[in-house]
Structures are given as C-alpha cells and as structure tokens.
Amino acid sequence: MTTPSLLILPGDGIGPEVMAEVRRIIDWFGARRGLTFDITEDLVGGAAYDAHGVPLADATMARAQQADAVLLGAVGGPQYDTLDFSLKPERGLLRLRKEMDLFANLRPAQCFDALADFSSLKRDVVAGLDIMIVRELTSGVYFGQPRGIVEEGGQRVGINTQRYTEAEIDRVARAAFELARKRNGKVCSMEKANVMESGILWRDVVQAVHDADYPDIDLSHMYADAGGMQLCRWPKQFDVILTDNLFGDLLSDVAAMLTGSLGMLPSASLGAPMENGRPKAMYEPVHGSAPDIAGQGKANPCACVLSFAMALRYSFDQGAEASRLEKAVEKVLAEGVRTVDLMQSEGESPTSTQGMGDAILAAL
Amino acid sequence: MTTPSLLILPGDGIGPEVMAEVRRIIDWFGARRGLTFDITEDLVGGAAYDAHGVPLADATMARAQQADAVLLGAVGGPQYDTLDFSLKPERGLLRLRKEMDLFANLRPAQCFDALADFSSLKRDVVAGLDIMIVRELTSGVYFGQPRGIVEEGGQRVGINTQRYTEAEIDRVARAAFELARKRNGKVCSMEKANVMESGILWRDVVQAVHDADYPDIDLSHMYADAGGMQLCRWPKQFDVILTDNLFGDLLSDVAAMLTGSLGMLPSASLGAPMENGRPKAMYEPVHGSAPDIAGQGKANPCACVLSFAMALRYSFDQGAEASRLEKAVEKVLAEGVRTVDLMQSEGESPTSTQGMGDAILAAL
Ligand SMILES: CC(C)[C@H](C(=O)O)[C@@H](O)C(=O)O
Ligand SMILES: CC(C)[C@H](C(=O)O)[C@@H](O)C(=O)O
Numbered sequence: 035m036t037t038p039s040l041l042i043l044p045g046d047g048i049g050p051e052v053m054a055e056v057r058r059i060i061d062w063f064g065a066r067r068g069l070t071f072d073i074t075e076d077l078v079g080g081a082a083y084d085a086h087g088v089p090l091a092d093a094t095m096a097r098a099q100q101a102d103a104v105l106l107g108a109v110g111g112p113q114y115d116t117l118d119f120s121l122k123p124e125r126g127l128l129r130l131r132k133e134m135d136l137f138a139n140l141r142p143a144q145c146f147d148a149l150a151d152f153s154s155l156k157r158d159v160v161a162g163l164d165i166m167i168v169r170e171l172t173s174g175v176y177f178g179q180p181r182g183i184v185e186e187g188g189q190r191v192g193i194n195t196q197r198y199t200e201a202e203i204d205r206v207a208r209a210a211f212e213l214a215r216k217r218n219g220k221v222c223s224m225e226k227a228n229v230m231e232s233g234i235l236w237r238d239v240v241q242a243v244h245d246a247d248y249p250d251i252d253l254s255h256m257y258a259d260a261g262g263m264q265l266c267r268w269p270k271q272f273d274v275i276l277t278d279n280l281f282g283d284l285l286s287d288v289a290a291m292l293t294g295s296l297g298m299l300p301s302a303s304l305g306a307p308m309e310n311g312r313p314k315a316m317y318e319p320v321h322g323s324a325p326d327i328a329g330q331g332k333a334n335p336c337a338c339v340l341s342f343a344m345a346l347r348y349s350f351d352q353g354a355e356a357s358r359l360e361k362a363v364e365k366v367l368a369e370g371v372r373t374v375d376l377m378q379s380e381g382e383s384p385t386s387t388q389g390m391g392d393a394i395l396a397a398l
Numbered sequence: 399m400t401t402p403s404l405l406i407l408p409g410d411g412i413g414p415e416v417m418a419e420v421r422r423i424i425d426w427f428g429a430r431r432g433l434t435f436d437i438t439e440d441l442v443g444g445a446a447y448d449a450h451g452v453p454l455a456d457a458t459m460a461r462a463q464q465a466d467a468v469l470l471g472a473v474g475g476p477q478y479d480t481l482d483f484s485l486k487p488e489r490g491l492l493r494l495r496k497e498m499d500l501f502a503n504l505r506p507a508q509c510f511d512a513l514a515d516f517s518s519l520k521r522d523v524v525a526g527l528d529i530m531i532v533r534e535l536t537s538g539v540y541f542g543q544p545r546g547i548v549e550e551g552g553q554r555v556g557i558n559t560q561r562y563t564e565a566e567i568d569r570v571a572r573a574a575f576e577l578a579r580k581r582n583g584k585v586c587s588m589e590k591a592n593v594m595e596s597g598i599l600w601r602d603v604v605q606a607v608h609d610a611d612y613p614d615i616d617l618s619h620m621y622a623d624a625g626g627m628q629l630c631r632w633p634k635q636f637d638v639i640l641t642d643n644l645f646g647d648l649l650s651d652v653a654a655m656l657t658g659s660l661g662m663l664p665s666a667s668l669g670a671p672m673e674n675g676r677p678k679a680m681y682e683p684v685h686g687s688a689p690d691i692a693g694q695g696k697a698n699p700c701a702c703v704l705s706f707a708m709a710l711r712y713s714f715d716q717g718a719e720a721s722r723l724e725k726a727v728e729k730v731l732a733e734g735v736r737t738v739d740l741m742q743s744e745g746e747s748p749t750s751t752q753g754m755g756d757a758i759l760a761a762l
C-alpha cells in the first residue's frame with residue numbers, strides 16, 4: 035500500500051501556528067504508531083492571494099483533488115475585507131468545497147466535561163452534550179444561479195438562489211442516516227417547509243430515503259427556526275441534525291457556541307469515494323482565523339488537532355488511533371492545561387499554543 | 399376624532415383563549431381610561447380555511463387594510479398539515495404581512511426579572527436583557543420569484559429566490575435606526591455578505607443610510623452565523639439587531655428562547671403611514687398556536703396582552719398607557735402568578751389563562 039497523501043493548507047491568521055502543532059502530532063503518529071503520510075503544504079485564502087493574486091491557485095486545487103485528505107487551518111483577515119467578492123479568502127474555501135464536491139459537512143458539537151462551566155448555558159443543559167450536525171455543503175443558496183447585484187428600474191437589486199435537486203438531498207440524507215446508525219439512531223431534519231418550496235422537497239426526499247433504506251432510524255422534522263430555539267433550550271434532545279447549507283451555517287455555529295469552547299471544535303467535509311475507496315475529504319477547525327491574536331502564540335490548537343483525529347477516523351480508517359488522540363486532548367483538559375480562550379479568571383496563567391501541543395504530545 | 403378601529407383575528411389553537419383575555423383588558427381601558435376601540439372579529443388560518451376554504455378570505459383582507467391596527471392570536475394545527483402549500487394556515491399570515499406591506503417586524507427579546515431563572519442560559523447572561531430585533535418582513539426568500547418545485551432532467555428541483563431591492567433595505571434600516579434613537583443608540587446589522595451578493599447589497603445600503611441620516615447611531619455589521627453565536631454567548635452586547643426576513647426568523651427565535659419565557663413575548667409588524675398618520679400595523683405574540691394545550695385554559699395570555707401594549711404604543715400613540723399595562727404584567731409576575739409554562743417545579747399550582755387575565759386586571 036502506498037503512503038497516504040495529506041495536503042496541508044494552514045491559511046491565514048492563527049492557521050499556521052495551530053497547524054504547526056498538528057504537524058508535530060502527525061510526526062508523533064509516524065514515529066510511534068507507524069502511521070506515515072506523504073505531506074505537501076500549500077497556500078489558501080489571503081496567503082494565496084498575497085502570493086498568486088487569487089484565494090486558491092489552480093495548482094493547489096489540482097493537488098487537493100489528488101490528496102487522500104486535505105487539512106485546512108483558517109482563512110481571512112481584515113486586510114482582505116476590501117477585496118472584490120471573487121477574490122476574498124472565503125472564495126478559496128468555497129472553491130475547495132465545491133470542486134471537490136464535499137457535500138457532507140460533519141460538525142460535532144461536543145461539550146468537554148472539563149469545560150462545561152465555560153458555556154453561557156447552565157451546566158446541566160450542556161454537560162455531556164454530544165450532537166452531530168450534518169450540513170449540506172455544496173449547494174443551496176451558497177452556489178445557486180442566478181446570483182449577483184443587478185440594476186432594475188433605477189435601483190440595485192441583490193439576488194441569490196436557493197436550489198436543491200433531489201439527488202443532492204438524497205446523498206446528504208444518506209450520510210446523516212449512516213452516521214446515526216453508528217450513534218444513537220436519531221436524525222432530526224430541519225428546513226422551512228412552511229415557507230419555502232425547496233424545504234418541502236427537502237422534507238419529502240429525506241422522508242423517502244428514510245422509509246426506503248433507513249426505517250430503523252428515528253427520523254423527525256423541525257422548522258429551522260424552532261430548531262434554533264430547541265438547540266438553545268435543550269440541545270440534548272438531538273443526536274444527528276441534518277440541514278441545508280445556509281441553515282447549517284447558522285445552526286452549527288449556535289450549536290458550537292453552546293459547548294462554550296469554540297477553540298475545541300473540529301469538522302470534516304466529505305464527498306464521494308475516490309478510486310482507492312477513501313472519500314474526498316477536507317478537515318478544518320470550526321473557529322476562524324482570529325487575526326486579533328495571530329502570531330502571538332495564544333491560539334488554541336485543539337480544534338485543528340481534533341480535525342486531524344477526524345481525518346484518522348473518516349479518511350484513514352484509524353478509529354482507534356483517532357480515539358487515542360481525542361482521549362489525549364481530554365486528558366490534558368482534565369489536568370487543567372488551558373490556552374487563553376479556555377481561562378475563566380484573570381488569576382490563572384495560560385499556556386501557549388506550543389505549550390498545549392507539548393501537553394498533548396506528553397499525554398499521547 | 400373618530401374611534402380607532404381594531405381588527406381582531408384570534409386564529410387557531412390557543413389563539414381564541416388568549417385573545418379572550420385581551421378583550422377583557424381592552425374593555426378595561428375603555429371603561430377606566432377612556433380608550434375605546436371600534437372592534438371587529440374575523441377568521442384567519444385554519445379557522446378561516448374551515449369556514450371559507452382559504453386561510454384568509456378576501457373580505458377579511460379588505461378589513462385588515464382598513465383597520466387602524468390588527469391584533470392576531472396564532473395560526474396552525476396538525477389537522478392542516480396535509481393541506482396544499484397554498485392553503486396552509488401560514489399563508490393567511492403571510493398574505494396579511496405582504497398585502498399590508500408590513501416591512502418592519504419588531505421583536506423585543508426581553509428577560510423579565512421574575513423569570514430570569516427560566517432561561518437555559520446562566521442568570522447573569524440573561525438577567526436584564528432587553529434587545530430589539532428588527533426583521534424585514536415582506537421580501538427576501540419568503541416572497542422572491544422564481545420559486546417552486548420543477549422537473550429537470552428526470553428529477554425534482556426545489557427553488558426559492560432571495561431578492562432585495564435597495565428601497566426595501568433602505569426603509570427597514572430607517573425603522574431600525576429610528577428605534578435605536580429611542581433606545582441605546584446601537585444597531586448591529588446581520589447578513590452573509592461573505593457568501594451572498596444580496597448580503598453585500600444589504601450591508602452597503604444599511605451603511606449608506608447610516609452615513610447620510612443616522613451618523614449618531616453606533617452601527618456595526620456581523621455575519622449572521624457569528625450573530626447567532628454571539629446571541630448565545632453574550633446577548634447583552636446588542637441593542638437593536640437589524641436583519642432580513644429569513645435570518646430574522648431564525649435569530650429572533652433564538653433570541654426569544656434566551657429569555658426563557660416564550661409565552662411572554664409580543665411582536666409588532668409595521669408598514670407605511672396611512673392617511674391618518676398611523677402606520678399599517680399588525681400585532682401578534684411570538685409563540686405559536688400550541689395545539690397540544692388548546693382549549694384547556696392552560697395558555698399564557700401575556701404575550702398577546704403585551705402585543706396589545708405594543709399596539710397602544712406604536713399605533714395609538716399611548717406610550718404611557720402601554721407602560722401601565724406592561725408594568726401590570728411585570729407586577730403580576732413578581733407576585734408569583736404563573737401559568738403552566740412559567741412553572742419551575744411540580745409543586746407549584748398553576749393559574750389558568752383566565753386567572754392570569756384576572757391578575758393583570760387586578761394589577762391595573
Ligand atoms: C467562512 C464562510 C464562507 C463559511 C461559511 O459560510 O460556510 C463559514 O462560516 C463556515 O461555516 O465554514
Ligand atoms: C409561521 C411562519 C410562517 C412564521 C415565519 O416563518 O415567518 C413564523 O415562524 C414567524 O416567525 O412569524
């Protein structure tokens with residue numbers, strides 16, 4: 035078997051520094067567990083724009099298509115705010131998602147025991163929380179045509195199109211049902227079928243896939259606004275939440291915030307299987323590029339480390355090694371190691387990005 | 399001056415029973431404060447469908463157009479779930495919003511002191527919370543064309559269109575800035591300008607209206623997903639939140655849930671001034687029709703009562719009388735009067751819908 039390839043795109047802001055810690059952890063898995071990867075590093079987002087004038091070079095896109103998995107840090111920064119829409123750092127990320135056809139975005143919202151007090155929600159509402167949001171990532175209003183700002187009767191009109199085909203809904207629904215089978219067997223699908231026809235089709239197709247091939251799963255449907263409410267009220271009622279690209283963007287951010295520790299949350303974006311059987315895949319932390327603290331060694335590398343753990347599980351079939359890494363992170367938290375974002379009072383002294391990396395390596 | 403007219407649409411589920419309490423309160427204002435209204439009652443939602451085969455009869459629509467204010471209870475129920483999209487109870491509500499052109503939906507998210515412990519959020523995060531969401535209500539993806547489910551290449555495709563004109567953004571932005579002037583002078587506008595061109599136009603127009611006519615207001619912009627996060631993390635950072643129809647639907651529900659007492663929250667939907675200077679207006683509680691408890695005298699009438707208070711303030715220029723009513727509700731809560739939805743432990747004995755009405759009347 036050939037060595038699996040990993041394309042690393044550190045990106046902007048705190049991306050490079052958190053990714054540096056992940057590199058050390060990847061090295062550890064190579065030296066100690068015999069898991070080696072053929073690693074290439076490249077640019078995305080503002081970093082790519084600075085070097086090539088575009089947020090993702092064609093050569094990088096080609097490399098991503100070939101890679102067994104892509105690991106991305108974060109994109110964006112205030113210096114790129116005035117760029118044209120088509121050149122903004124985000125477009126690099128969106129191009130990767132679209133061209134690799136990464137239709138299933140897995141966003142676990144998990145509350146770490148040691149951090150339950152961090153949440154703005156009451157401890158009993160979030161302690162032990164473990165839900166998985168499956169967000170459709172390659173269609174909907176993010177990519178639908180027509181779109182743009184046009185002139186009409188002397189004024190500008192902003193237009194975007196929400197568009198979902200049956201096949202697009204079908205495949206992401208299957209991804210959610212498959213995941214639920216390995217979890218607690220429950221899927222709640224969210225849309226606005228009371229207002230949007232695309233939501234009616236969504237509900238219809240999800241129900242049909244369920245009835246045909248996943249009758250064992252406990253499927254429910256909820257309007258997305260009520261879903262947002264219920265996430266805030268009693269998130270533990272959910273197991274897997276299935277939703278579209280735009281609702282998923284909002285609801286997964288709300289769910290992430292519930293856990294109280296955004297700096298801890300990874301994500302996986304999966305596509306169809308490649309020839310070698312592995313899914314096309316990109317892994318990235320849920321947090322952004324945090325330009326305000328970039329380059330100061332303050333960033334929490336855990337979300338990026340846990341994104342690599344998801345890569346071990348979903349791309350490389352190394353579930354046991356993934357758990358090993360996840361347990362190491364939990365242990366470090368339980369021991370009280372804290373980056374700045376995880377501190378509750380001024381009195382504590384925070385550890386650095388590298389210090390957190392050291393601690394995770396020691397725990398491994 | 400002629401007696402102002404009020405069209406009352408109790409609707410479905412708990413709508414009629416909460417509205418019955420409001421009627422008693424309106425009577426009190428007539429008898430004790432000399433505020434009389436020319437009241438007509440009519441049907442909306444499932445109740446209208448049952449009587450006329452449509453969720454809003456043309457005659458009712460015409461009455462709403464003539465009324466100085468409309469007071470609506472709630473619409474919907476499981477028996478209407480299988481109706482065609484165009485006949486569902488919600489369409490009655492959406493038709494009223496659209497044809498009356500009620501573009502500014504005001505949704506206060508206020509945490510009542512006596513109820514702060516009800517929230518799933520920690521007390522210090524929500525106690526004293528008082529924010530106002532201004533949601534655009536007559537455009538966006540709710541009404542944009544083209545829409546529907548079409549056949550394409552042998553499969554169904556669901557389509558909706560997000561569409562905003564400059565004028566539509568301009569007028570709702572002004573409504574938000576005007577409100578902020580009477581509050582704490584801050585507006586945070588939310589969209590997804592990093593992904594949607596309609597969001598770029600939204601941000602652009604809001605900023606231009608600000609710079610031209612409201613430079614005294616502290617305006618900020620936030621992506622809607624980050625907005626959802628921030629609402630959960632530290633909602634008190636906001637004063638007025640300005641957003642579009644779909645984001646407003648989600649974000650206002652999240653904000654409402656933060657307060658921990660959905661049964662308490664009113665809303666106002668305002669349009670352009672009529673000939674008599676009053677804005678076209680409809681007032682309704684944020685909660686739904688709650689079919690599971692309908693007809694049992696368990697419903698909390700406060701949200702509907704407070705919606706009438708908003709009518710006093712925004713339609714009838716009776717700010718002092720509105721405050722009188724709001725204070726009466728607060729007093730009743732402080733005294734510990736609780737409908738079922740406001741009870742924290744099994745031990746307490748709840749008051750009925752009518753009991754709550756009695757208590758408010760006594761406090762007045
Ligand atoms: C950065 C942005 C384009 C992106 C999105 O809207 O999808 C982000 O918010 C996310 O959730 O990954
Ligand atoms: C009932 C439904 C059509 C409505 C909406 O989506 O606007 C409701 O959720 C609301 O927020 O008033």
